[in-house]
Amino acid sequence: MTHQNFETQLDAYLDGELAAVDVRELETHLAECPDCARFHQGRVALRAAIHTHLPVFPAPDALRERVREALRATPREHIARRVVGPVIWRSLALAASFAVVALGSWRLAQRRAGAETLAQEVLASHVRSLMPGHLTDVLSSDQHTVKPWFNGKLDFSPPVHDFSGRGFPLIGGRLDYVGGRPVAALVYGRRQHLINVFLWPAVGAAPGGPAAVTHQGYRLLHWTTSDYTCWVVSDLAPPELDDFGALLRWSDSIAAPPM
Amino acid sequence: MEPSQLTRFEAVVLPHLDAAYTLARYLMRDAHDAEDVVQDAYLRALKYFDGFRGTGPGDSRAWLLAIVRNTAYTVRRGRRADERATEFDEALHSEAVADDHPEAAVVSQSEREELHRAIDRLPPEFREVIVLRELEGLSYKEISDVAGVPVGTVMSRLFRARKRLQDALCGEQQEP
Numbered sequence: 504m505t506h507q508n509f510e511t512q513l514d515a516y517l518d519g520e521l522a523a524v525d526v527r528e529l530e531t532h533l534a535e536c537p538d539c540a541r542f543h544q545g546r547v548a549l550r551a552a553i554h555t556h557l558p559v560f561p562a563p564d565a566l567r568e569r570v571r572e573a574l575r576a577t578p579r580e581h582i583a584r585r586v587v588g589p590v591i592w593r594s595l596a597l598a599a600s601f602a603v604v605a606l607g608s609w610r611l612a613q614r615r616a617g618a619e620t621l622a623q624e625v626l627a628s629h630v631r632s633l634m635p636g637h638l639t640d641v642l643s644s645d646q647h648t649v650k651p652w653f654n655g656k657l658d659f660s661p662p663v664h665d666f667s668g669r670g671f672p673l674i675g676g677r678l679d680y681v682g683g684r685p686v687a688a689l690v691y692g693r694r695q696h697l698i699n700v701f702l703w704p705a706v707g708a709a710p711g712g713p714a715a716v717t718h719q720g721y722r723l724l725h726w727t728t729s730d731y732t733c734w735v736v737s738d739l740a741p742p743e744l745d746d747f748g749a750l751l752r753w754s755d756s757i758a759a760p761p762m
Numbered sequence: 763m764e765p766s767q768l769t770r771f772e773a774v775v776l777p778h779l780d781a782a783y784t785l786a787r788y789l790m791r792d793a794h795d796a797e798d799v800v801q802d803a804y805l806r807a808l809k810y811f812d813g814f815r816g817t818g819p820g821d822s823r824a825w826l827l828a829i830v831r832n833t834a835y836t837v838r839r840g841r842r843a844d845e846r847a848t849e850f851d852e853a854l855h856s857e858a859v860a861d862d863h864p865e866a867a868v869v870s871q872s873e874r875e876e877l878h879r880a881i882d883r884l885p886p887e888f889r890e891v892i893v894l895r896e897l898e899g900l901s902y903k904e905i906s907d908v909a910g911v912p913v914g915t916v917m918s919r920l921f922r923a924r925k926r927l928q929d930a931l932c933g934e935q936q937e938p
Contacts, residue, residue: 514920514924518895518902518920520901520902545928545932546928549924549927549928550896552873552931553897554896555874556873556874556878557877557878557897559784560784561780562779562780562783562800563797566797566801567776569801570776570779571776573801574772574805574808577808577809668912668915710812728812729812753907756825756829757825757831758832
């Protein structure tokens with residue numbers, strides 16, 4: 504191990520993030536090189552100073568109470584309400600309840616069929632986007648260019664991320680039409696592969712997913728958060744696309760709301 | 763949100779309140795601001811809890827800290843909007859970091875005071891990696907998820923932040 508490598512690897516070593524084989528090599532070098540041993544000592548002293556002098560702040564009780572109250576004051580959604588009729592209507596209610604069950608399964612079937620139709624539409628749109636000149640309306644790897652581009656073109660402002668550091672660079676965005684409404688389509692890349700992300704507000708849809716389906720060799724992921732319904736489609740290998748999906752959900756969920 | 767979901771959220775996410783408050787204190791450098799940030803972050807987390815559950819990388823602590831971090835940055839950005847503050851620049855701040863400790867000339871600073879001053883003077887992008895690594899014990903991968911940067915960037919920020927803190931401490935120790 505060279506001197507220069509050492510400085511960059513020492514932190515990883517002290518943080519317990521260095522592979523075992525590198526640890527041995529580094530410890531050997533450390534025993535032989537006084538300069539590096541001094542550097543190591545400095546880091547160890549710094550860590551001791553940090554742990555001695557920089558406090559962890561326990562949350563005040565008042566804050567704990569405040570957070571609890573705020574959480575409980577949050578409006579409850581998605582609670583099914585059941586109307587209970589008078590006793591004499593019990594038999595009728597029973598019959599009605601069968602009808603409700605039947606209606607429920609019909610709705611479920613409808614929703615499945617709806618998802619199937621949506622999957623077909625999303626896939627068709629993805630394939631169309633791959634044809635020359637159809638991929639993007641706004642071609643930019645800058646999220647601060649792509650996001651404002653949608654202003655005035657949609658009735659919502661889609662979350663746009665820059666994942667170039669994670670190996671999924673943003674390529675651009677375009678307007679599209681899916682499920683009977685205008686939607687935001689964002690295009691990300693992975694090597695020579697393209698990923699289309701379709702987004703629209705989750706109106707009346709309960710949060711759920713992610714679910715995956717495969718159509719004609721393309722993998723499609725979809726889920727619904729409290730804000731958006733999202734479909735992701737690509738010819739990328741399933742594990743990589745799933746990684747991208749996880750990254751997207753993570754990034755959407757931690758994004759602070761604009762204040 | 764059903765009551766049972768709220769109970770589950772409280773069981774999973776409320777235990778990280780101290781970690782959340784600590785990160786907020788270091789990022790906001792003000793107790794009152796930190797409390798506001800933590801409360802906003804928890805409400806955001808509750809809203810997204812269902813979408814997050816079992817799907818994202820990292821555990822619920824890293825996830826909550828990521829929300830705290832982004833909420834703190836949003837509040838800070840809002841405050842500085844009319845100050846025309848320069849955005850954090852990886853290269854710029856990395857080069858300049860080592861030379862910026864004029865207070866090293868001040869004698870009789872205790873190590874503790876020196877360290878506090880040094881951490882306060884770090885750009886938040888450097889301060890957060892120190893807090894997340896040294897005080898919260900997050901892995902490089904978790905820090906990368908929280909800060910939204912590659913692991914390589916986490917490592918170089920940690921390296922430079924530590925160098926800067928070390929320089930501040932050495933400056934103090936070399937005084938008569």
